Amino acid sequence: MNNEQFAEIFDRIADLMEIKGEVIYKTLAYRKAAENIRSLPGSLIGIHQQGKLTEIPGIGKAIAEKIEEIIDTGKLGFLQRLEEEVPVGLLDILQVPDIGPKKAALFWKQAGVTSLPELEKAVREGVIRTLPGMGEKSETRILAGIEALKRRGNRLNLETAFGIANRWLEWIRQQPGVEQAEVAGSLRRWKTTVGDIDIVAAVREPAELMDKLATHPDIRRVLGTGENKTSLELPGGVSMQVWTQPPERFGTLLQFVSGSRDHNVSLRTLAQKKGFSLNERAITDSEGREMLFAREEEVYRALGLDWIPPELREDRGEIKAAQDHSLPRWVKMDQIKAELHTHSTWSDGVNTIEEMVRGCIERGIKVYGVCDHSGGLGIAGGMKLEDLRERQKEIELARSKFGRDIDILSGSEIEIRADGTLDYDDETLAWLDVVVASLHISLRQPGDIITGRLLNAIRHPHVDIIGHASGRLLPNREGADLNWDLVLDEAARSGVAFEINANPARLDLDEVHVRQAADMGIPIFINTDAHSVDQLDLMVYGVSVARRAGLEPGQVLSTWEPKNLLAWLKTPKHERKGLNG
DNA sequence: GCCGTTTTCGGCCCGACTGTTTTCAGTCG
Numbered sequence: 169m170n171n172e173q174f175a176e177i178f179d180r181i182a183d184l185m186e187i188k189g190e191v192i193y194k195t196l197a198y199r200k201a202a203e204n205i206r207s208l209p210g211s212l213i214g215i216h217q218q219g220k221l222t223e224i225p226g227i228g229k230a231i232a233e234k235i236e237e238i239i240d241t242g243k244l245g246f247l248q249r250l251e252e253e254v255p256v257g258l259l260d261i262l263q264v265p266d267i268g269p270k271k272a273a274l275f276w277k278q279a280g281v282t283s284l285p286e287l288e289k290a291v292r293e294g295v296i297r298t299l300p301g302m303g304e305k306s307e308t309r310i311l312a313g314i315e316a317l318k319r320r321g322n323r324l325n326l327e328t329a330f331g332i333a334n335r336w337l338e339w340i341r342q343q344p345g346v347e348q349a350e351v352a353g354s355l356r357r358w359k360t361t362v363g364d365i366d367i368v369a370a371v372r373e374p375a376e377l378m379d380k381l382a383t384h385p386d387i388r389r390v391l392g393t394g395e396n397k398t399s400l401e402l403p404g405g406v407s408m409q410v411w412t413q414p415p416e417r418f419g420t421l422l423q424f425v426s427g428s429r430d431h432n433v434s435l436r437t438l439a440q441k442k443g444f445s446l447n448e449r450a451i452t453d454s455e456g457r458e459m460l461f462a463r464e465e466e467v468y469r470a471l472g473l474d475w476i477p478p479e480l481r482e483d484r485g486e487i488k489a490a491q492d493h494s495l496p497r498w499v500k501m502d503q504i505k506a507e508l509h510t511h512s513t514w515s516d517g518v519n520t521i522e523e524m525v526r527g528c529i530e531r532g533i534k535v536y537g538v539c540d541h542s543g544g545l546g547i548a549g550g551m552k553l554e555d556l557r558e559r560q561k562e563i564e565l566a567r568s569k570f571g572r573d574i575d576i577l578s579g580s581e582i583e584i585r586a587d588g589t590l591d592y593d594d595e596t597l598a599w600l601d602v603v604v605a606s607l608h609i610s611l612r613q614p615g616d617i618i619t620g621r622l623l624n625a626i627r628h629p630h631v632d633i634i635g636h637a638s639g640r641l642l643p644n645r646e647g648a649d650l651n652w653d654l655v656l657d658e659a660a661r662s663g664v665a666f667e668i669n670a671n672p673a674r675l676d677l678d679e680v681h682v683r684q685a686a687d688m689g690i691p692i693f694i695n696t697d698a699h700s701v702d703q704l705d706l707m708v709y710g711v712s713v714a715r716r717a718g719l720e721p722g723q724v725l726s727t728w729e730p731k732n733l734l735a736w737l738k739t740p741k742h743e744r745k746g747l748n749g
Numbered sequence: 750g751c752c753g754t755t756t757t758c759g760g761c762c763c764g765a766c767t768g769t770t771t772t773c774a775g776t777c778g
Contacts, residue, residue, distance in 0.1 A: 193761060197750035228751050266767080268776050303769060353778085366778085394766050399777095409778085424763095429778060436762040441755090447763060 170652070171205050171212050171680075174235065177247060178202035183259050184250045186269030187276070200226040203430065207484055209684040211653050213239060257283030264313040265391070265407070274299055288314050312389065319405035323361040325642045326709055327672035330355065332406060333365045340410065343380060346371045347415045352425035357478040358712035360675050361643045365408040368425050370462075374412040381410060417449050419461030423468075424448035430483035438487060439471055446471075479715040499694075499714045503727040504707055508537035509581060509604045509635055509667060509695035514559045515540035516549040518700045521559075521576075525566050527701035529573050534730045537602045538563060539579040542591035550583070553596060575730055577601035577737075581635055586610040588621040590628060597630035602737055604667065604695075606635035607648065615649035622650060626658045629741055633693055634659070636669035636676040647676065656685055663741035665691040665725060670710025671703075682717035689745070691736070692719065694726045 182198035204226045205212055215221055216239055221232040238244050254276075261272045261284055275281040279295050287310070290296050297307050324332075333351045340349045346369050350356070353366030371377055378398050382390045391399040391407065400408045413421040424432065424447065439446040443454050450458040451470055461467045465475045473490040477498055480486040489495045507528055511517035519527070521538055528536045540559070543550040551559070563578050570576065579602035583591045586609055590597065597603050605625040611618070625631050637655070638647025659666065666685050669676045674697070677685065686692055694710035696703055714724055721727040725736065736744060 191750090194750050196761075200751080226751070230750060266776060270775055301769060301774070305768060309768090392766060397765065399766090425778075427778070429762095432778085433762055440762080445763080449764090 169213065169238065171208050174212050174238065175202040175206040177238065177244065178205070178231070180259070181247055181250060183262060183269070184247075184254045184256075187254050187258050187262075187273050188250070189269075189273060197226065198231070200430075201231050207482065207680055209680070209687055214653055255282035257286070260284040261287055263317055264310060265316065266309055266313060274301075284314065284317075316401060316405045316407075323363050323643045324406065325361055325672045326355070326358060326675075326712075327706075329362045329365060332402065332408075333367065336365070336408065336410075337367055340367060340369055340377070340381075343371075343377050345373055346377060348418055350422055352411070352422055353409075353427060356426045357428065357481055358709075358716060360678065360713075365402075365406065366411065366425050367408065368411045368413075368418070368421050370415040370418040370421075371412050372414045377410075377412065411448070413449060416460045416462050419464045419467050420446070420450055421448045422464045426464075426478050426481065428482050431481040431486070434483050434487050435471065438473075442471065444471075477715060479712055480718060482716075484718075496718045496720050499711055499719060499721050499724055499727060501708055501711055502532065503721050503724075504694065504711065505533060505728065505730060506535040506537075506693070506726040506733055507531075507533045507696060507698070507704065507707070508535070508577065508579065508602055508633065508693055508726075509539045509669070510537065510698045510704070511540055511581070512538055512559075514538070514549075514555060514562075515551055515581075516699060521562050521566050522569070523701055524698070524704075525570050525574060525576060527704050529570065531704055531707070533574065533704075535575045535577065535733055537577040537579040537604075539581040539602065539604050542580050542582045550591075551580070553592065556580075556596065575734060579603060581606055582625075582631070583608060584621050584625045586613070586621075588624040590625065590631070594630060597628070600630070602633070603631050604633045604635040605631040607637075607639050611639045611648045613648070615651060618648045619651040619654055622648075622655055623658050626655070626662050626664050631664060632737060632741075633665045633667050633695075635667045635695070636671075636674050636697070637666060637681075638676050638678070640674065640676050640678075642673050642675065652681060652684070656681070656688055656690065659685065659690050660688040663744035665693050668692060668694045668710045668713045670694055670696045670706045670708075670713075672706065672709045675709060675713050677713075679713050679716040682713060682719065686717065686719050686723045691725045691744075692723055694724060 178198045179202045182195040185195045204224055216235060221227055221235055234244055234246060258272045258276055261267055275287060278299050279290050281287045281290050291307055291310050296302050297304060333355055337349055337351055340346055348370040350368055352368045354362045355365060374396060378393055381398055382393060387400050388403055389401040391401055396413060397409060397411050402408055411421060411425050436446050445452045450460050452458050459470060468475045474493055474495055476486050476490050510524055512521045512524055525536060541550040543552045560578055563576055567576050578600055580600055581604045584605050584607050626634060638650060640647035666677055668682060682692060694714060696706045698704045725733055
């Protein structure tokens, strides 16, 4: 059992309890517990072994006992009883927009609906419209919602979502009366995947903007529209909300819509303690006097806080840190000096080494690693040993041309084979300047086997960096079933570094394990895994993971001074501890 | 169910929007 699996159990309990009609605060408590387990640095089982479960915020006696029962017996009687009471098919119904626990319960108890297909059938047969509070429009909305659900399928990865959002942002900024507009919501927080798109705009007379949005040819459907908010469905079933306030209230609006929900709850609680009320329009004092904020920084300052970068707004202690002026000095793009995991035409990249070098120099990179695939089975264009010698001539040529501006390292993304051995012999690996070891094949092996493969690579004296450790692909493919406690313990001992793979389809390590690794002193690199010059621009996604994990620049070796970074690479693995940039 | 530098009991954020209603409940972020 990993943390995610525990979290899913408690989310499931919360959903079922809501449908059952349990008091809302109990379900909130289970959700909060699930969220805190998810973002835990370290495994829940490990914390249980130390007897410290109730030290986790949001976990008290009752939930701690349930965790123990799951660990001891592999099941949870409380959940089993809930699942006997409430049909689990109702959980799918909650995914339909505008259907929450109350309506799900209504459909179940008064129309016998227990699954999504049954709901669709009941709507089409005219059963739902006869229920209290339901009518013709509800019928239409539910059917449209079910259709959208079938089309949408999945969440969006960041690159897809930013692509859509930025096109709309540009269009909105060009509309008359719009003084300012920004992306908000989970996308502004750079959450790994997002479910919808939020855009906020400063505009005094929003009616014209709302009308033009509603009639825009690329809008598939208007889900709802009001004076200051409109909700739209885009092609592909993606939903987008556009929020407006006059310019002098833009700061509170941007803060409010950026979330997260939990961050906003904590912020409002803090405001209340100070005698204020906070919403998207203003901060209001106890006598009803409004304070208006055009800029978001001023909202935080008015509450006695440092401005908190959106990536940290998940209610994981950032508000307290902002009070104490102890927020992490988050990593910035212009601090990134190294790009160690890239591909060239020598394997499956589309650009030559020289083109990649020029691309790196243009982006301020000082240390560049050519890490073409090794010759392993199943990897397109993997390099044979003799090719490595040929490639070296091209690297030497590039060094002679660009050596003054950039250090060029001869490297390999070495395949960790299904049996746990590496593709090249030790002599070759020792000769290379940088070795990134990655799993690509047999990712569905049982947990102990695939963990063992990764441990072999971590222990290997010439492996410098573990590339995209879990092998997950966003938004669909889950990562390998790794025992993270073993993996990170071994990594902390070995002197190996982990990569944050910046490709928005990977973002691997994920933010939770990055945080955990960094806390254990394991060095982190951010690499794009670029297969073309254009893909060097993906770095920004990797930086967002480091920020969400709360890393300081010193913990990210990609920000180190080149001479220190090169010294780290040259140092034998077991002597690397204690070096810093 | 959790939590406490206003509380170990009594709270737990706040408002917009919608649809179906004659004043409100449900959903959402």
